[in-house]
Amino acid sequence: MARAIWTGVITFGLVSVPVGLFTAIEDHTVHFHQLQRGTADRIRNKRVNERTGKEVAAEDIVKGYELTEGEYIVVEPDELDQIAPGRSQTIDISDFVDLADIEPVYFDRTYYVAPRGKEYAKVYGLLRTALAQSDKAGIATFVMRNKQYLTALRAEDKILVLQTLHWADEVRDPGKELPDLPSDRTGKGKELEMATQLIGTLSSPWDPTRYADTYQEKVRELVQAKADDQEIDLAEEAPEATNVVDLMSVLQGSIDQAGGARGKKGSSASRRKTSTGREGARRPAAKKSAGKQDRAQAGGGKGELRELSKGELYQRATERGIAGRSKMTREQLVDALAQAGRRKGAA
Numbered sequence: 001m002a003r004a005i006w007t008g009v010i011t012f013g014l015v016s017v018p019v020g021l022f023t024a025i026e027d028h029t030v031h032f033h034q035l036q037r038g039t040a041d042r043i044r045n046k047r048v049n050e051r052t053g054k055e056v057a058a059e060d061i062v063k064g065y066e067l068t069e070g071e072y073i074v075v076e077p078d079e080l081d082q083i084a085p086g087r088s089q090t091i092d093i094s095d096f097v098d099l100a101d102i103e104p105v106y107f108d109r110t111y112y113v114a115p116r117g118k119e120y121a122k123v124y125g126l127l128r129t130a131l132a133q134s135d136k137a138g139i140a141t142f143v144m145r146n147k148q149y150l151t152a153l154r155a156e157d158k159i160l161v162l163q164t165l166h167w168a169d170e171v172r173d174p175g176k177e178l179p180d181l182p183s184d185r186t187g188k189g190k191e192l193e194m195a196t197q198l199i200g201t202l203s204s205p206w207d208p209t210r211y212a213d214t215y216q217e218k219v220r221e222l223v224q225a226k227a228d229d230q231e232i233d234l235a236e237e238a239p240e241a242t243n244v245v246d247l248m249s250v251l252q253g254s255i256d257q258a259g260g261a262r263g264k265k266g267s268s269a270s271r272r273k274t275s276t277g278r279e280g281a282r283r284p285a286a287k288k289s290a291g292k293q294d295r296a297q298a299g300g301g302k303g304e305l306r307e308l309s310k311g312e313l314y315q316r317a318t319e320r321g322i323a324g325r326s327k328m329t330r331e332q333l334v335d336a337l338a339q340a341g342r343r344k345g346a347a
Contacts, residue, residue, distance in 0.1 A: 006144050007116060010127070010153065012093040017123040018116040019091075021144075021162060025110060030219045088143035091151065091162070096136040099154055106165045113153070113160040124160065131155035194251040201258040211311040217318060301341070305334045313337065 004020030034043035047056050063080070064072035115124040131138065132155035140151050150165045175181070225232040305313065313333040317325035322336050 004114075004116075005111075008089045008091060008142070010091045010093065010113070010140075012127065012138060015123065015127075017120050017127065019113050019120075019124070019160075020116050022112040022114060024112050024161070028213065028216060030216055030223070084146045085143040085148050087146075088148075091140045091142045091153070093138035093140045093153065096131075096134070096138050097152075099135050099137045099152075102137060102152060102165070105171055107152075108164040108166055111162045111164075113162050128155045128158075128160050131160070191247060191251065194248070194255065198251060198255050198258065201255060210309050212315045212318075214311065214314050217314070302334055302338045305337055 002022045004022055006021040007019070008021075009016045009018050035041060036043060047058070047061060048054060049056055063075045063077070065075065066072055115121050131153070136154075138153040140153065141148055142151060143149070150167055152163045152165055154161055154163065222232055305316075308316075310330045310333065313330060314325060316337055317328070317333055320337065320340050322333075322340060325333065325336070328336065
């Protein structure tokens with residue numbers, strides 16, 4: 001069971017509810033140690049005096065704020081400790097704002113919030129339901145691990161979520177910082193209509209399980225291949241930038257391609273419905289359908305597989321242990337999974 005990384009009280013008005021804060025994200029990144037080439041010797045970082053090259057003990061290190069080149073204001077660690085904010089016991093909501101008004105760039109880390117005991121569940125649930133129905137977020141500051149955070153408390157299904165926010169002066173102005181941004185006149189007429197049509201054709205309900213971190217899987221494959229003394233080619237070519245002259249034809253080709261995929265999906269569903277009178281009504285003999293069911297569970301037929309995203313195909317290929325999946329195209333993944341399904345069905 002997860003352990004709270006912070007405990008305290010959420011307050012809004014005169015209402016308060018004791019809660020615990022839990023990390024919402026797990027890091028699955030493959031981590032490496034640094035070694036000297038040709039050896040198994042670990043590399044260690046040392047604090048050295050850049051002038052003398054000698055190592056400096058931790059107790060002899062102070063902090064320096066550079067006023068001008070080579071001129072520093074020296075600050076002792078205990079001086080920083082004296083002004084550091086103490087651990088906060090309260091997430092005191094100062095105001096509520098429309099959740100849609102918070103620009104995504106302000107969101108930082110996500111934490112789950114849970115009541116500290118069943119006796120507090122009613123007040124907790126009341127706040128969650130009120131936030132959900134009003135589509136509001138509660139804005140508050142609190143201190144954790146000697147750092148002050150600006151936060152937004154919002155409702156999700158059955159739970160409250162606390163998201164730390166960047167302070168206003170931390171968010172850069174793209175208009176001032178970024179070159180070559182398009183003018184307001186860009187994106188009108190037929191090109192805009194086609195781009196909007198393409199977005200509509202490719203639109204689908206949000207489902208995070210459809211996507212997989214294929215890079216981390218490739219890293220693991222690389223490590224395993226080297227452990228087995230094998231070579232593996234993981235290189236992928238980046239697509240070329242679209243030429244403005246060819247934009248209309250590229251958009252039309254994209255729409256045709258996306259529409260064809262959706263059309264196959266729709267006609268497949270239509271055929272299923274027509275052959276049964278109503279979808280799922282007719283049940284074929286168990287012996288006849290057994291092979292197809294096995295293939296669907298193992299990898300799926302090509303028609304079904306082509307309806308999946310590349311991330312979903314890659315996930316299935318990983319589960320099936322298909323070799324070389326990391327460098328396969330989408331169509332190659334479809335073929336490999338279909339073949340794996342046929343082999344299992346034949347067995």
